[in-house]
Amino acid sequence: MAAITMEEAPRRAREMFDKGLAAMERGNVGYAIDMWTSVLALEPRLLQVRKFLRAAEIKQFSESKGGAVQHMMSNVTGLPLVLKAKGQIKKEPIEALQTVEKLLRKDPLNLQFVMLLGDAAEAADMPEIAIQTMSIAKEYIPGNIRLLERLGELLLATNQTHEAHLVYEELLRLKPEDPAYIKKYKDATAIDTMNRGGWTEAGSFRDVIKDTKEAELLEQQAKAVKSGKDIESLIEDARQKLQREPNNINYVRALADLLVRDGRFDEAITTLEESNKAAGGGDPQVDLLLSSIRAQKAEKEIAALRAAGDEAGAEAREKELKATRLSDARDRVARYPNDLQFKFDLGQMLFETGQYNDAIGQFQASQRNPQRRIMSLYYLARCFKAKEQYDIAREQLQAAVSELPGMDTLKKDILYELGTLSEAMNKPQEAVEFFKQIYAVDISFKDVADKIEQSYRGTA
Numbered sequence: 001m002a003a004i005t006m007e008e009a010p011r012r013a014r015e016m017f018d019k020g021l022a023a024m025e026r027g028n029v030g031y032a033i034d035m036w037t038s039v040l041a042l043e044p045r046l047l048q049v050r051k052f053l054r055a056a057e058i059k060q061f062s063e064s065k066g067g068a069v070q071h072m073m074s075n076v077t078g079l080p081l082v083l084k085a086k087g088q089i090k091k092e093p094i095e096a097l098q099t100v101e102k103l104l105r106k107d108p109l110n111l112q113f114v115m116l117l118g119d120a121a122e123a124a125d126m127p128e129i130a131i132q133t134m135s136i137a138k139e140y141i142p143g144n145i146r147l148l149e150r151l152g153e154l155l156l157a158t159n160q161t162h163e164a165h166l167v168y169e170e171l172l173r174l175k176p177e178d179p180a181y182i183k184k185y186k187d188a189t190a191i192d193t194m195n196r197g198g199w200t201e202a203g204s205f206r207d208v209i210k211d212t213k214e215a216e217l218l219e220q221q222a223k224a225v226k227s228g229k230d231i232e233s234l235i236e237d238a239r240q241k242l243q244r245e246p247n248n249i250n251y252v253r254a255l256a257d258l259l260v261r262d263g264r265f266d267e268a269i270t271t272l273e274e275s276n277k278a279a280g281g282g283d284p285q286v287d288l289l290l291s292s293i294r295a296q297k298a299e300k301e302i303a304a305l306r307a308a309g310d311e312a313g314a315e316a317r318e319k320e321l322k323a324t325r326l327s328d329a330r331d332r333v334a335r336y337p338n339d340l341q342f343k344f345d346l347g348q349m350l351f352e353t354g355q356y357n358d359a360i361g362q363f364q365a366s367q368r369n370p371q372r373r374i375m376s377l378y379y380l381a382r383c384f385k386a387k388e389q390y391d392i393a394r395e396q397l398q399a400a401v402s403e404l405p406g407m408d409t410l411k412k413d414i415l416y417e418l419g420t421l422s423e424a425m426n427k428p429q430e431a432v433e434f435f436k437q438i439y440a441v442d443i444s445f446k447d448v449a450d451k452i453e454q455s456y457r458g459t460a
Contacts, residue, residue, distance in 0.1 A: 003047040003128050006370050007338065013042045017049055018368075024052075025399050029060045037101060044094055047128055048370030053101075054136050055405045057108035074107035085116055093123035104133075109140050111147060118150060127154050135163075139406035143174055156188060164188040231262050246278070253289065265297035284336045291328040295321060325349060333362070340369035344376060356383040374400050378414055385417070390425050394418065412438050412445050419451070428455075 006014055020035030036053040039046060061070075081103050088096035097120045103113040114137045118130035134151040141147060148171050155164035168185035175181060238255040245251060252275040259268035272290050276283060298321040305314040329346040336342055347362030360383045367376035377400035384393035397418050404411040415434045422431035432455045435448045443449050 003126070004043070004045045006046065006048065006368070007340070009039075009043050009046055013039045013046065013049075016042075017046075017370075020052070020056075021373075024056060024402065029056050029063075032056050033060065033105060037105070040101065041098060044097055044124070044129075045126065046370075047132060050129060051132060051136075052370070052403060054104070054108055054133060055403050057105055058136070058140070058405045059402070061108055070107060071110050074103070074110050075112060078103045078106065078110075078113070082112070082116060085120060089120050089123045093120050093125075096120035097124060097126075097129070109137060111137070111141060111144065114147070115150065118154070122154075127158050130154055131158065131160070136405055145171070145174060148174075152184065152188075156184070161188050231258060234258050235262065249275070249283065249286070252286070256289065256293065260293055260296060263300075265293055265300070268293050269297075284332065284339055284342070287332055287335070291325070291332075294328075295325060298324070322353075326353065340366045340372065344369065344372045347376070347379060351379055351383060354386075356386050359383050374403060374410065378410070378417070381414075381417060381421075385421060385424075388424075390421050394421050394425075397421070407437075407441050412442060416446060416448070419448075 006017060009017075016035045016039045020032040020039070023029075023032040023035060033053060033056050036049050036056065039049050040053065064070075081099055085096045085099040085103070088099060097117070100113060100117045100120055103110070104117065107113060114133055117133050121127060121129035121133075131151065131154050134147060134154070138144070138147055138151065148167055152164050152167040152171065155161070155167060165185065165188040168181055168188055171181045172178070172185055235255065235258045238251060238258055242248070242251045242255055252271060256268040256271050259265075259271065269290060272286055272293070276286050276290075298317060302314050302317045302321070305311075305317060326346075326349050329342070329349050332339070332342045333346050343362045344366035347359045347366060350356075350359035350362060360380060363376045363380045363383065367373045367380070369376070377396045381393040381396035381400070384390070384396065397414050401411060401414045401418070404414070415437050419431040419434035419438075422428070422434060432452065435451045435455075438445050438448045439452045
């Protein structure tokens, strides 16, 4: 059962989600949890809502000084719900998920509850829920063999080989001589290497693997950069498939991708344009791919101009490419006004060209996309900062950081921005407190070490 986006959710779910966000921004964590729990009761496939819910629960748990003693008490008081969930998993896995969510509301970092959610999610054919919750939990329960083993197995089973590789790397640090971990680490690394090479990207080929011949063709594609004969064979095979199923968009994309690999940009563009025309247009992903291929063609032309010593021509072509990309982004937003990802993409381009007011409008809209909310807030803050509206910028960053439970790279960036904003507002001590949060976990991040050392010398 695949996860869905907020745009695909029922209107009532979207409304309650927005109420939860508003409550969280006001600091009313309990009400936000109520709203997001109700959203998931309506639509359990909203993975991003579950992420927000978990962050709010962890915030509430941390503020209540929850710890090892609380985990022990939760195991006792939560026993009736644990038994209920175990009884539901086989026949009513969705109901089991809801039961476990009641347990996690009280103790979101209880390992027993986290693992039980994994059982329910797998039974409901939604392993992504288990992966998400376990990934969050491992940041707070470091070095737990049981949790890491289960997470690694789920990541491999869902072909998330890069993440699996990192998990088994962590397990090997804990148990370096374990032969099972060594084998799984090697397997995940090998598959990840192939995947990152591009020959399984976007699921376009996995979706059409039906027999041994398909597997052989995939092997050829992995070698395509070395052998012109192999890629020509793949192109011909893709054309034949497209002739048999002319409306299969996966085959259209696969053929275009192969033509790009072979440097045949115009053929790839023609293939996509003809497909779009035959389908009556209206496929945002095809439009996006067309824009990408045109950009790749232009970049190759720019490289050729530079190689020929025509720097002026290269710079002119670069300027033209930037204008085209921005124009394409504006066109996509106009054609697909409900696609918040396109608004986010346009906002980034506008920000990079210094068009801050226009960028703000796009990011204010794109923050309604749960998958882009945090980054939208981050860019909104940078826009307001560029306009020297520091207090408004800080509000955006504080909203963003409150929704990030773990200390990942994005959270460090946001805390760093909060620190530099405090400096700009002539609040040096406040700035140091933000930098200290980063310094405590990553001394090498940007120049935080220098800033902290200066503060101790009294020169900050």
